[in-house]
Amino acid sequence: MSQEKLNIKLLHEKFIHSQIIEKRWVRFSQFLIFLFFFGGWEVTSSKQWVDPLIFSSPSKIGLLLIDKIHDGTLVTNLGVTLTETVLGFILGTLLGTILAAILWWSPILSKVLDPYLVILNAMPKVALGPILIVALGPGFTSIISMGAIISVIITAIVVYTSFREVDPNYIKVLQTFGASRTQCFKEAILPASFPTIISTLKVNVGLSWVGVIVGEFLVSSKGLGYMIIYGFQVFNFTLVLLSLLVIAVFATIMYQVVAYIEKKLLKE
Amino acid sequence: MSFLEIDQIHHTYFSKSSATTALSDISLEVGEGEFISFLGPSGCGKTTLLSIIAGLIEPTSGNVLLEGHPVSPSDRQIGYMLQQDYLFPWKTIEENILLGLKLSNKLNSSSKAAALSLLSQMGLPEVRNQFPKQMSGGMRQRVALVRTLATEPKLLMLDEPFSALDYQTKLRLEDLVSSTLKSFGKTAILVTHDIGEAISMSDRVYLFSPSPGRIHRTFDIPEELRKLTPFKARNNETYQKIFQTIWKELESLEPGKTEH
Numbered sequence: 001m002s003q004e005k006l007n008i009k010l011l012h013e014k015f016i017h018s019q020i021i022e023k024r025w026v027r028f029s030q031f032l033i034f035l036f037f038f039g040g041w042e043v044t045s046s047k048q049w050v051d052p053l054i055f056s057s058p059s060k061i062g063l064l065l066i067d068k069i070h071d072g073t074l075v076t077n078l079g080v081t082l083t084e085t086v087l088g089f090i091l092g093t094l095l096g097t098i099l100a101a102i103l104w105w106s107p108i109l110s111k112v113l114d115p116y117l118v119i120l121n122a123m124p125k126v127a128l129g130p131i132l133i134v135a136l137g138p139g140f141t142s143i144i145s146m147g148a149i150i151s152v153i154i155t156a157i158v159v160y161t162s163f164r165e166v167d168p169n170y171i172k173v174l175q176t177f178g179a180s181r182t183q184c185f186k187e188a189i190l191p192a193s194f195p196t197i198i199s200t201l202k203v204n205v206g207l208s209w210v211g212v213i214v215g216e217f218l219v220s221s222k223g224l225g226y227m228i229i230y231g232f233q234v235f236n237f238t239l240v241l242l243s244l245l246v247i248a249v250f251a252t253i254m255y256q257v258v259a260y261i262e263k264k265l266l267k268e
Numbered sequence: 269m270s271f272l273e274i275d276q277i278h279h280t281y282f283s284k285s286s287a288t289t290a291l292s293d294i295s296l297e298v299g300e301g302e303f304i305s306f307l308g309p310s311g312c313g314k315t316t317l318l319s320i321i322a323g324l325i326e327p328t329s330g331n332v333l334l335e336g337h338p339v340s341p342s343d344r345q346i347g348y349m350l351q352q353d354y355l356f357p358w359k360t361i362e363e364n365i366l367l368g369l370k371l372s373n374k375l376n377s378s379s380k381a382a383a384l385s386l387l388s389q390m391g392l393p394e395v396r397n398q399f400p401k402q403m404s405g406g407m408r409q410r411v412a413l414v415r416t417l418a419t420e421p422k423l424l425m426l427d428e429p430f431s432a433l434d435y436q437t438k439l440r441l442e443d444l445v446s447s448t449l450k451s452f453g454k455t456a457i458l459v460t461h462d463i464g465e466a467i468s469m470s471d472r473v474y475l476f477s478p479s480p481g482r483i484h485r486t487f488d489i490p491e492e493l494r495k496l497t498p499f500k501a502r503n504n505e506t507y508q509k510i511f512q513t514i515w516k517e518l519e520s521l522e523p524g525k526t527e528h
Contacts, residue, residue: 169354170354172350172354173348174367174371175341176322176341176348177344177371177372177419178342178372183371187367192358
């Protein structure tokens, strides 16, 4: 009996050990890829195996990063883009959910609007950019609109589907208590769909980045998208790549933050 | 005039490809404080009839009168208990049982206290701040009963409320529900496909035949069984006799079918 217990303990320790080894291997490989990519980039660029004018090099990007931090332009542009993206995806999710609520409220309206939603969903929303900029003016408002409009329709469709999939027996319970449609929505439909709404937030973060960057391309006055288009126009690809890396880092951070918030909210 | 009058109910469901008659010529009367059962194979429109009585579905023709008036869910005179508890998982037990009162704007300190004391009468005194997922199926169904009774409905509908529970829990809950309803003098309608449950709990059993659903036969349960708790009634000799009669009737409704 005690022999057996010992064995299990031993096996468990072995198991944990193998897990640790595996994890270390994964981390090591990830680090190797990172090193190989940036090291390779630096070497090939300095030896002129690739055109340094187009591909720049990590060291040049690093120097430019320090430069841009010192003169304050990076922080300003980053701040602008982050604000636009956050407002864009919150607005997109909110408006999408409201649209879904309206569709749920009126089954006839949802039938009538169905083909239009399909068309709007299929259409690439960034194509609306020029019209938005002319209509709302070349600035903050039209860029946020781009960030929002890109996710509104898909949010509405996803959330509306989840509204309709709420178990009708919950509604039956409420109806036997004489609940109105508003009360059914508030007590059952909305809370039951809360997880779906939260998870659309996560998708919308990514979509909103696309909308905002394209919007900044078009407006071309501020933000990381502006830095890319400016760098492109003056043929400063170090600036383009710097902006790209900054976008990659902050898009990841924002995604992780939303994923963390989702986990926290859904736990309750 | 009876407490509940159901007068020549017909109901047909329409779809693009068919019109299915679910109920045909249903007429019956229920006195105040009575406990009756609708028994029958699946697909004989029992649940449809409950929904019509509750005013959730408008029948194709016919009338339902509760104390001489047509029913409507906004009158909040009817409590409805479903096969599963359908407690709202994001609400605490307390929020769940007060839901009906909240929706009808009758939530005050005395109605709240009444609901909470009902909860302890059901043997669940310490659960008010728990969530439904922390509880067993039997406990949840008891909470669902408290939620239904909290609004003090005049008529209680039980739509196979014990069918999702294990056998022991089911027998215990039958006794609890039966004694609770008796002590409050509630009128109740039970839908079930369990012959034993129908006999042991009710004063009268309506046997339905399927497609279209109609009342096939009515069985009055003798006084000696009515006085007993459902569990004790199941051990009574008379119970066995009625069981056999109903069993044979059910068999005759489904010729060629021998399995239970």
